[in-house]
Amino acid sequence: MDILLIGGLWLDASAWDDVVPELEALGHRAVPVALPGQGDGSASATLDDQVAAVLAAVDAADGTPLVVGHSAACTLAWLAADARPEKVGAVALVGGFPWDDGKLYADLFEITDGVMPFPGWGPFEGPDSADLSDAARTAFAEAAVPVPEAVARGVVHLVDERRFDVPVVVVCPEFTADQAKQWIDAGDVPELSRAEHVDLVDLDSGHWPMFTRPAELARLLAGAITR
Template structure:
């Protein structure tokens, strides 16, 4: 049985996976969410270490799932360890030499959640109550994580089975971005599957059962 390692994106706690975790367990799979270091002095290396510790805790190579910006953390795990596969949800792995979250506002301090107005289209399937509950549980993003430089070195990662779950964009959109050279790491992947999920950017909240099933399919 393939273990599943779940990695949440920016500002989220591991508890955001609760419903997905329970559904995966119901489907007969073993899942765990990574408790990423988010204290003020945390670095990208600290978060990578936490992910690798979760991978190493599995008896067999696990399926590593990364949401949004954490697609890069999942990809870094595939670069550093043997994994059964990688699932990316609404995000794409950064390339070697890029900042982990270089799209965030520049500065020296940690970065708070930018607010729902910056994600209005992405959050169209989240009602006001869901948004308020999510925001109440969000954490501040350490600057040392956001500005951390991605380092990739093992070309074997390109042969790892990869599933890109496309929520707020379509598989056709993703294919166009890949073909257009916007996603160089995905362009080199030899076992890439694009899967549609009709949701917003946070399907673990809006459609946990459907998301869990897609993850289970990738594990199967």
């Protein structure tokens, strides 16, 4: 099966370089999605541009792909399910949850000169980054791509309730599956509270398992297909 990989904030498609061969070894075609404004030098990209890139990858996929979103890009994966509920076979959410309709995509940190740069490691101290070495932190910060303001402050639009029939697997790295279940049951994640098929799986890592646990992450994504 085709597995489409969408990186979160500040990541370009190379973030999946260690995961791709692991998925291919398991018999799947892995397709990192290049997001406009995150790696192509365009600070004028919009959230709609990123959604269009994801949908183009969905439309080009063989059969019904697994669409994987990491962190903020969990919303992008969910927007794909909303726009192509008949084409998306399943959605995997890594270290995050989808926003509901009307929310700003990722208005989380300060905007400077039209972009949202990586804010440094202060906001991510603790479980998020505990498994990253000093060298890995430095490499991440140096490679981080500032996110265009029109992406970060783009408005999420969800229109097709058939998205709730698309199976979802939540990969829980810096939080546990039990915690995620509590948040969903409490209504803190409205979109997943309404989804018909949600599985929760634990992964012992920080917020960026594509760097620290690529083989384990690949196995969980492959397992999401069999679910």
